[in-house]
Amino acid sequence: MGRILALDFGAKRTGIAVTDELQIIASGLKTVPTETIFEFLAGYLKDEKVDTIVIGEPKQMNNTPSESEALITPFLEKLRKLFPQIPVRRQDERFTSKMAFQTMLDAGISKKKRQNKALIDEISATIILQDYLKSI
Incomplete structure (x- = not known):
């Protein structure tokens, strides 16, 4: 069994999370500049078996796609073209940034570290992956 990789795609940065090999535990992996995401993925997929890639799906409160979906669509097309053997799934990512910030507060992370976007x-990305794991 391979891992599940989740991406919180952004115009500047992409957060990355991954499961263990049994696909039970979601853990944050790293954040990379979005301009280098495909290089990162090529290296990671060369070293690790990944069964599925989950991409956050930004939606508005009325369930319609948010404006940032326009940036994600070309990314998804290129991702599917470069790695056609790996299924790509989408996961609602509403409120994940707010939940991430609250998680840092609850964990007692310092104000300076909380400013680290x-x-x-x-x-x-970890929250997106946890939500995906709950849904399967």
Whole structure:
């Protein structure tokens, strides 16, 4: 069994989370500049078996796609073209950034570290992955 990889795609940064090999536990992996995401994925997929890639799906409160979906669509097309053997799934990502920030507060992370947007993106990817695992 391979891992499940989740991405919290953003215009500047992409947060990445991954499961263990039994697909039970979701853990934050890292945040990379979005301009280098495909290089990161190529290296990671060369070293690790990944069964599924989950991409956050930004929606508005009325369940329609948010404006950022326009940035994700070309990314998804390229992802599916470069890695056609790996299924890509979508997971609602509403409120993940707020939940990530609250998680940092609850964990007692210092104010300075809470300002680290890369950490918020990584935690958001982990929440997306946890939500996906609950849904399957």
